[in-house]
Amino acid sequence: MISTSLLPLETPTPAHICPFDQACSYLEAAARELKLDQGILEILSNPRKVITVSIPVKLDSGEIRVFAGHRVQHSDILGPYKGGIRYHPAVTLREVSALAMLMTWKCALLGIPYGGAKGGIAIAPKNYSVGELERITRRFISELIKDIGPSVDIPAPDMGTSAREMAWMMDTYSVNVGHAVPGVVTGKPLSVGGSLGREMATGRGAMIVVREALKDLGKSLQGTRVAIQGFGNVGGAAAQLFYEAGAKVIGVSNSTIGIYSETGLDIPAVKAYMTANHQSLLGYPQATAISNAELLTLPCDVLVPAALENQITEENVNQVQAKIVAEAANGPVTLEADRSLQARGVIVLPDILANAGGVVVSYLEWVQGLSYLFWDEERVNREMENLMVHAYHEVVEQSRKREIPLRLAAYTLGVGRVAKALSDRGLYP
Numbered sequence: 001m002i003s004t005s006l007l008p009l010e011t012p013t014p015a016h017i018c019p020f021d022q023a024c025s026y027l028e029a030a031a032r033e034l035k036l037d038q039g040i041l042e043i044l045s046n047p048r049k050v051i052t053v054s055i056p057v058k059l060d061s062g063e064i065r066v067f068a069g070h071r072v073q074h075s076d077i078l079g080p081y082k083g084g085i086r087y088h089p090a091v092t093l094r095e096v097s098a099l100a101m102l103m104t105w106k107c108a109l110l111g112i113p114y115g116g117a118k119g120g121i122a123i124a125p126k127n128y129s130v131g132e133l134e135r136i137t138r139r140f141i142s143e144l145i146k147d148i149g150p151s152v153d154i155p156a157p158d159m160g161t162s163a164r165e166m167a168w169m170m171d172t173y174s175v176n177v178g179h180a181v182p183g184v185v186t187g188k189p190l191s192v193g194g195s196l197g198r199e200m201a202t203g204r205g206a207m208i209v210v211r212e213a214l215k216d217l218g219k220s221l222q223g224t225r226v227a228i229q230g231f232g233n234v235g236g237a238a239a240q241l242f243y244e245a246g247a248k249v250i251g252v253s254n255s256t257i258g259i260y261s262e263t264g265l266d267i268p269a270v271k272a273y274m275t276a277n278h279q280s281l282l283g284y285p286q287a288t289a290i291s292n293a294e295l296l297t298l299p300c301d302v303l304v305p306a307a308l309e310n311q312i313t314e315e316n317v318n319q320v321q322a323k324i325v326a327e328a329a330n331g332p333v334t335l336e337a338d339r340s341l342q343a344r345g346v347i348v349l350p351d352i353l354a355n356a357g358g359v360v361v362s363y364l365e366w367v368q369g370l371s372y373l374f375w376d377e378e379r380v381n382r383e384m385e386n387l388m389v390h391a392y393h394e395v396v397e398q399s400r401k402r403e404i405p406l407r408l409a410a411y412t413l414g415v416g417r418v419a420k421a422l423s424d425r426g427l428y429p
Helices: 019-034 038-045 093-110 130-143 163-177 202-218 233-244 268-276 335-341 359-370 377-401 406-425
Strands: 049-058 063-073 081-087 115-121 155-156 223-230 248-253 257-258 288-290 302-305 324-326 348-349
Touching: 019 038, 019 093, 019 268, 038 406, 049 093, 049 130, 063 093, 063 130, 063 335, 081 163, 081 248, 081 288, 081 359, 093 115, 093 359, 093 377, 093 406, 115 155, 115 324, 115 377, 130 163, 155 163, 155 288, 155 406, 202 233, 202 288, 202 302, 202 324, 202 348, 223 233, 233 248, 248 335, 348 406
Parallel strands: 081 115, 081 155, 223 248, 223 302, 302 324, 324 348
Antiparallel strands: 049 063, 063 115, 248 257, 257 288
């Protein structure tokens, strides 16, 4: 077992497996396949820097509360650190560390000159006013001023954050350094240097890799039955794009409820209903109400988990009926469930490939911001699609050549590229 001595001990999460342990298991599997030197593996298994800061904030009530904010910088072997910042009650340091590691392999797999990072605060944004969230965000970034920057570490939105928080982060950093720095974050509003196409990017990337996988099976998206767990930024975008491509989206769900229609949902109508119903699917008239658990077991061709990790587990994996599982979320399938799906011949499109559209367009936004030359949406989508399609076919080719599952193929490509760069750069001193 590889050492993770740089991470402090934490109370285990209630998940079936600690996210960081799961990430290390995938790294170990790739290292065995690649026959990596043990010293290289030891370096890659530990984040380069783990930052936890205190965030004192005065709430609207006048009460002062102190939050803990985390930023884990896993590797900068290939370039600046890159990764989202999430606001969610379940955020832990080990979860953030796992996601930072996955981001390293994801960027390497896609050929993007970034290393991996991730950050977060364990809060439920809905429990705080806009003013309180702004003060929390600005204080968090002010505590990270020396550890982020357009050539150092570039945060982005994640669960519980959006373009709004990115604008606050950019402004806070810019005020502190004395000039506007649009490249310090990505996922910003268009008015302050954001990129067209960013909002739909992760969902679009998931749709693209599913489309390519179906092509390899001699099929198309037209008429394909798709179920999507999660109807937020990622799942909502994916549902819209699958619908527009002619797929039959038979089920969607958010954190509280799902809906199902055997004949397919009218996704624009579902979105309009949610807008008019305080973002709730409850009571949608043209579908049957189901639970999140039931959505995962719907009779469908493609299942897209686009919510939280550890959703398909040993307990429910045998009920999954999909022929393709596209991981639009990070780590939605546990280790044992993944083995079970492989044994049954289910195609699992791994998260470091299937949900990479967001970081690809973040990279394109960063490039545009540094050059102060901005592209139209058609070019952004085209550049992103080219990178996603190329990465998909590299993974498939690696899988065939080594006779290994797609997930392990993706990891061997990502881990192998970082390991090669580390070996070429050498150690200092």
